[in-house]
Amino acid sequence: MPKSWFLRIGLVTGLLFLYLPILLLVILSFNANRSVAVWSGFSFHWYRELFNDQQLLSAAWLSVQVAFVSATFAVVLGTLAGLMLARFGAFRGRALFSGMVSAPLVMPEVILGLSLLLLFVSLEQLTGWPEGRGMLTIILSHITFTMAFVTVVVQSRLVSMDASLEEAAMDLGARPAKVFFVITLPIIAPAIVSGWLLAFTLSLDDLVITSFVSGPGSTTLPQVVFSSVRLGLSPKINALATIVVAIVAVGIIIAGIYNARQERMRQLDEKMAAQG
Template sequence: MIKPNKKLQVGTLAVGFFFLYAPILSLIVYSFNDSQLVTIWSKVSLRWYYALAQDDELINAAWLSLKIGLLTAFASVAIGTWAGFVLARMGRFRGFTLYSAMINAPLVIPEVIQGISLLLLFVEMGKVLGWPAERGVFTIWIGHVMLCVSYVAIIVQSRIRELDTALEDAAMDLGATPLRVFFVITLPLISQALISGWLLSFTLSIDDLVLSAFLSGPGSTTLPLVVFSRVRLGLNPEMNALATIFIGLVTVGVIAANFFMQRAEARRAMPAS
């Protein structure tokens, strides 16, 4: 039996982390650079953070993306939880194959195809029904939810299949209805999966460019669209400052989520007094 080489493993891991995080660290460092040239260092300065604070276009786009991301995350968790529960617990019913395929389709269909199909749908609905009158926040939100529901459903389905049904069976034996068992017993047990699905949905929504490009309209330009349009004209030091702020917010969010998840896991592992 060949023993693993620990030095080789550590070296490989170090190289992998270097390629992952070195560009991010360099971006953070150069966000404090005073030079207008992104790759040339001059001196430490908060110049581009001040410029970012006065950039109304970027700030408005960031708030819009944040609002859509929050709405998408909550809606995706609400819909995806029920979808994953059906996949895990309802067994094979008539139409199960079609239902499963519809849940998994957004995972494999390219976003370009999804964006075109939704765009054509909204255009035809606007002609026939008069709604939506124009594309904007609502149409972007629908597209993002359609994409993120599948991810939440898969995460929840995997978690529910691992659950021990003894607690749920005991609650039902004591007279609890299936709906009450779901909200009182099942939901707390799958809370970590719900948090993971929420964070993933929020990240996908904030980061989405393709669907937003097809489904946006006047006055509904999201942050990725603004950043992409500016980067095409050349690198802007403001992008480094903006990216650093987002990295900080995401880092704090991930640490907080992990803290609460670990604390909840520790409470469940403690013996009942």
């Protein structure tokens, strides 16, 4: 019994530590006063100020565009890499390939950002592409490090997947491509969705790498927020953060419902296959 109470207290403490600051941020976004120490009443004033701040809105829109494109390409490349590591066995160069895919997971962002900057500068001097630093270089950089996270998620799902389903489909005459799109892809779809959401979040949140590879006219939301914190935090940032929290919460709920549905379908398919 004491052990149970200790675990419950630890769980509650951890949840409060994580979510209480977010709750305070949401509450203060409706504060009429600029100071976070004085509550002057409920107001939507800072939300109106936010929607009138074109710099902040432009940075937010750029971050969303970069995150969406980066996450989409990272999912495609990460799924192919995860499939290769999980299904192709001990091929020549596997250790090198696995190490290169996993390197962004353990490499400090400062080193990764600096190396990408040097790469883009060298390419521009040799080939003229990419021309300067901007949205394209940010997207390429974000694909580089988010792909590693997608690979880990998809590979772990493929490893735990029952390979007999694919073997049975091929025994019945299905080609490998059809097996992948009809059998494998629907089963690993929850992992792909999770990987996309993870890549989107990491890209949207990145500051260090983006600071190295961005240029004039390509300022992302984390850069604007960081600059505004250094000069004095505006309550408009609280309003923006509240909107982001609301969007993320809705996305998590939708993803949870989708994953639960896919898992039920997978279990039903496996049960029918076992009975057949």
